[in-house]
Amino acid sequence: MxxxxxxxxxxxxxxxxxxxxxxxxxxxxxxxxxxxxxxxxxxxxxxxxxxxxxxxxxxxxxxxxxxxxxxxAAQEVPAPDTGTLRGDLRALAVATFEAAQYPPTAPALRTLVREAARDPHLAELMRKFTESRRAAVHEILERGRQRGELPADRDPELLVDQFYGLFWYRFLLGHAPLDADTAIRFADSLLG
Amino acid sequence: MxxxxxxxxxxxxxxxxxxxxxxxxxxxxxxxxxxxxxxxxxxxxxxxxxxxxxxxxxxxxxxxxxxxxxxxAAQEVPAPDTGTLRGDLRALAVATFEAAQYPPTAPALRTLVREAARDPHLAELMRKFTESRRAAVHEILERGRQRGELPADRDPELLVDQFYGLFWYRFLLGHAPLDADTAIRFADSLLG
DNA sequence: TGTTGCCGAGACCGATAGTCTCGTCAAGGG
DNA sequence: CCCTTGACGAGACTATCGGTCTCGGCAACA
CATH class of the missing domain: 1.10.10.60 (Homeodomain-like)
Structure with missing residues (x-):
C-alpha cells in the first residue's frame, strides 16, 4: 500500500x-x-x-x-475533406460500404450486432463504437452547411440517421448490394 | 385411411x-x-x-x-392514394411511424426483432412479414413515376430501403423521435 | 524461499429452447 | 356404451450457454 x-x-x-x-x-x-x-x-x-x-x-x-x-479488423474510417459536401459524402459512403463488404470485418460486424440485440452491455459498447462514425457524418454536413451547400431547413440529425439507417438495413439484411456505385447514388440521393 | x-x-x-x-x-x-x-x-x-x-x-x-x-396488434398498413407522390409518401410515413410509437405494437415489435437476431427461423418469418410493407412503398413510387413525379434516374429499390432503413434504425435505437412532423420532413427529404 | 497473483482446466450454477413421458380427458366410431 | 384416438396440463429431461468458483501449478518479485 x-x-x-x-x-x-x-x-x-x-x-x-x-x-x-x-x-x-x-x-x-x-x-x-x-x-x-x-x-x-x-x-x-x-x-x-x-x-x-x-x-x-x-x-x-x-x-x-x-x-x-x-x-x-475495424480500420479507421477516413474523414474525407474533398472541398464539397457531395464529394465528402460520396467518399464516406464509398469507404463505409467498402469496409462492410469483405472479411473479416463484414461477418464479424454482423455477428457482433446480432449479439448486441440480446446483450445490453454489448449494445452500449456498440453505441459508443458507432458514435465516432456518426460524428464524422455530422462534421461533413456542418462543413457543407457553412459553405452554403446544405439548405438551412435540412435536419442534419435526420440526414445522419438516413445515412446509417440505410447502411445498417442493407448490411444486416443483405438483400441488396453495398458497392461503390450504390454508395455514390445513395450520397446523391441524400443531397437531392 | x-x-x-x-x-x-x-x-x-x-x-x-x-x-x-x-x-x-x-x-x-x-x-x-x-x-x-x-x-x-x-x-x-x-x-x-x-x-x-x-x-x-x-x-x-x-x-x-x-x-x-x-x-x-399489427393493424394493416394503409396504402394511401392521395393523388400525389409526396402526399402518399407522407401519409405512409406518418402511419408507419405512428404505429411504431404505442403499445402493444411498438414494444412487441422491438422484442420480436431482437429475438429474430438470434433465431433464423423467426428472421425468415419477419422477412415475409415486412415484405408487404415494402411492396406498399414500391406501389406508391411506381404510381408517382407514372405521373412523372419521380425522375427516371431515381432507383426505387434504394428509396424503399432508405424508407425502412431510417425507420428501423430510429425505431430500434430509440435515440430520436418518430413523430408525425418527423415523418413529413422525412418523406420530403426522400423526394428532394 | 515465501507470498502474490496469473495460468489452464473444468466443475458448477441458473436460465433457456425444445423433447419426451405421464396420467387425464374429450370426441367420435363400432 | 365402451374403446380408440389424440389433445390436454404438468413437469422431468437434454443440451447449450454465459458467467462464477475452485483447484493445483507456475512465474515474478521481495
Missing part, C-alpha cells in the same frame, strides 16, 4: 500471448460465424485458454468480441 | 381457448418486455398451458410471438 492509492504489483504478470491468442481466436470465430452466435467456451478452447483468463481481463463475452473487431 | 390421402379426424379436438390464451399471453409478455427476451416457459405458465401444447401447434417460439403480434 503506498500513498498514491495504488500498490506495487506482485505475483505473476499478465500473459500477453494469451491475450493475443484470445483476440485472434475471437476474430476468427466471429468472421467464420457470419451472424451465428459465438460461445465463450469455443473462444477459450480455440485460444488454448481457460475461461477464467477471459473473464479476468474482459467483463463480458461482448467486450471480447468488440475488442477483437476493433483491434484486428 | 381414405383414397384422398387424408384420413378422418378422431380423438380430442384442438382447444381453441388454449390457442387464444397463448396468443393473448404472448402479446402481453411481448409488450411488457419491450425488447427483453420472452421465454416459452413464461408464455405457457401465463396462458395456463403446457409447453407441449405450444409446440404441438407452432414450430418455434418465434412463430408464436409473430402470430401474437400479427393477430392482435
Amino acid at each position: 503506498d500513498t498514491k492509492g495504488h500498490r506495487q504489483h506482485t505475483g505473476r504478470r499478465r500473459n500477453e500471448a494469451a491475450r493475443q491468442a484470445i483476440l485472434d481466436a475471437a476474430l476468427d470465430l466471429l468472421a467464420d460465424a457470419d451472424g451465428a452466435p459465438v460461445s465463450v467456451e469455443t473462444i477459450a478452447r480455440a485460444a488454448g485458454v481457460g475461461k477464467q483468463t477471459l473473464y479476468r481481463w474482459w467483463p463480458s463475452k461482448g467486450a471480447v468480441l468488440l475488442e477483437a473487431l476493433t483491434d484486428r | 381414405d383414397t384422398k390421402g387424408h384420413r378422418q379426424h378422431t380423438g380430442r379436438r384442438r382447444n381453441e381457448a388454449a390457442r387464444q390464451a397463448i396468443l393473448d399471453a404472448a402479446l402481453d409478455l411481448l409488450a411488457d418486455a419491450d425488447g427483453a427476451p420472452v421465454s416459452v416457459e413464461t408464455i405457457a405458465r401465463a396462458a395456463g398451458v403446457g409447453k407441449q401444447t405450444l409446440y404441438r401447434w407452432w414450430p418455434s417460439k418465434g412463430a408464436v410471438l409473430l402470430e401474437a403480434l400479427t393477430d392482435r
Whole structure:
C-alpha cells in the first residue's frame, strides 16, 4: 500500500500471448460465424485458454468480441475533406460500404450486432463504437452547411440517421448490394 | 385411411381457448418486455398451458410471438392514394411511424426483432412479414413515376430501403423521435 | 524461499429452447 | 356404451450457454 492509492504489483504478470491468442481466436470465430452466435467456451478452447483468463481481463463475452473487431479488423474510417459536401459524402459512403463488404470485418460486424440485440452491455459498447462514425457524418454536413451547400431547413440529425439507417438495413439484411456505385447514388440521393 | 390421402379426424379436438390464451399471453409478455427476451416457459405458465401444447401447434417460439403480434396488434398498413407522390409518401410515413410509437405494437415489435437476431427461423418469418410493407412503398413510387413525379434516374429499390432503413434504425435505437412532423420532413427529404 | 497473483482446466450454477413421458380427458366410431 | 384416438396440463429431461468458483501449478518479485 503506498500513498498514491495504488500498490506495487506482485505475483505473476499478465500473459500477453494469451491475450493475443484470445483476440485472434475471437476474430476468427466471429468472421467464420457470419451472424451465428459465438460461445465463450469455443473462444477459450480455440485460444488454448481457460475461461477464467477471459473473464479476468474482459467483463463480458461482448467486450471480447468488440475488442477483437476493433483491434484486428475495424480500420479507421477516413474523414474525407474533398472541398464539397457531395464529394465528402460520396467518399464516406464509398469507404463505409467498402469496409462492410469483405472479411473479416463484414461477418464479424454482423455477428457482433446480432449479439448486441440480446446483450445490453454489448449494445452500449456498440453505441459508443458507432458514435465516432456518426460524428464524422455530422462534421461533413456542418462543413457543407457553412459553405452554403446544405439548405438551412435540412435536419442534419435526420440526414445522419438516413445515412446509417440505410447502411445498417442493407448490411444486416443483405438483400441488396453495398458497392461503390450504390454508395455514390445513395450520397446523391441524400443531397437531392 | 381414405383414397384422398387424408384420413378422418378422431380423438380430442384442438382447444381453441388454449390457442387464444397463448396468443393473448404472448402479446402481453411481448409488450411488457419491450425488447427483453420472452421465454416459452413464461408464455405457457401465463396462458395456463403446457409447453407441449405450444409446440404441438407452432414450430418455434418465434412463430408464436409473430402470430401474437400479427393477430392482435399489427393493424394493416394503409396504402394511401392521395393523388400525389409526396402526399402518399407522407401519409405512409406518418402511419408507419405512428404505429411504431404505442403499445402493444411498438414494444412487441422491438422484442420480436431482437429475438429474430438470434433465431433464423423467426428472421425468415419477419422477412415475409415486412415484405408487404415494402411492396406498399414500391406501389406508391411506381404510381408517382407514372405521373412523372419521380425522375427516371431515381432507383426505387434504394428509396424503399432508405424508407425502412431510417425507420428501423430510429425505431430500434430509440435515440430520436418518430413523430408525425418527423415523418413529413422525412418523406420530403426522400423526394428532394 | 515465501507470498502474490496469473495460468489452464473444468466443475458448477441458473436460465433457456425444445423433447419426451405421464396420467387425464374429450370426441367420435363400432 | 365402451374403446380408440389424440389433445390436454404438468413437469422431468437434454443440451447449450454465459458467467462464477475452485483447484493445483507456475512465474515474478521481495
